[in-house]
């Protein structure tokens with residue numbers, strides 16, 4: 001359930017008066033999602049998404065995210081385009097929250113990842129990286145390597161209750177990852193959370209990417225590592241190298257991967273796995289019972305991490 005803030009008819013009418021997007025036809029909350037309150041909005045001009053930003057997003061960063069989406073959407077990537085109000089502003093206030101309207105993307109995210117999804121995701125990720133190159137503002141990745149040790153420290157007290165010995169295992173793994181973390185790989189704007197629930201398909205074709213609120217400026221190949229984690233493990237958590245190969249090759253066909261980027265894939269995948277293990281572990285331990293946030297299982301990412309720790313080189317990923 002992810003409608004944290006209710007919007008009354010009166011508040012919505014007053015809000016829409018500031019836009020030139022036609023008359024309201026239908027409005028409903030969207031149950032999916034974790035971070036923000038999302039609503040689908042139909043007007044006489046078409047379909048839109050209204051997002052109210054909840055407290056996990058720093059308001060000071062919203063112009064960067066919206067600016068990136070606008071840049072990408074106007075440079076060939078199919079992603080939500082922020083809609084500007086009559087005064088030219090895309091970021092406004094509604095019901096005590098920062099809020100924005102974006103265009104609606106048709107399609108549904110794949111509940112079961114098939115091999116046929118993985119190539120298009122790799123290709124779209126590479127296109128995102130190339131298109132992002134013209135967007136000058138940068139954003140430090142708060143959930144990048146410098147953020148992992150503080151997250152682990154805050155999760156250690158409850159870690160062994162999730163799995164005995166987990167705190168020590170994560171500490172050792174993180175020390176090794178940080179010691180080997182690559183320093184000179186190409187950097188750009190990354191999505192950083194391109195999981196299946198953020199990629200839409202329509203009629204077997206990729207129809208759009210959503211949810212740019214973890215995007216940041218970081219190692220480009222790290223974004224591929226996030227996708228290899230999110231798309232290429234089977235439900236039993238075995239790694240599907242055929243899916244990885246399809247994804248990596250499709251990526252490299254659009255944006256070439258250097259020898260250094262390929263060689264760094266094991267540690268980048270370890271980093272991506274521990275990043276999601278740590279945020280999930282932190283939420284698992286710190287989310288009070290009854291909270292609206294859906295907790296996700298950290299152990300799924302700890303098991304992925306173990307796979308990557310055993311990977312010798314890029315051949316483990318079909319590259």
Ligand SMILES: Nc1ncnc2c1ncn2[C@@H]1O[C@H](COP(=O)(O)OP(=O)(O)O)[C@@H](O)[C@H]1O
Nearest residue numbers: 030032033034035036038049080103104105211
């Ligand atoms: N531009 C969009 N077009 C169509 N549906 C969208 C769009 N943005 C969000 N949604 C819908 O809202 C849901 C939650 O969006 P998401 O950005 O993942 O939320 P959160 O950041 O809260 O996790 C998506 O699964 C999708 O159903």
Ligand SMILES: N[C@@H](CCOP(=O)(O)O)C(=O)O
Nearest residue numbers: 033034035193195276280296
């Ligand atoms: N993809 C992350 C959680 C972030 O949720 P989202 O709904 O904002 O994509 C994870 O799986 O841990």
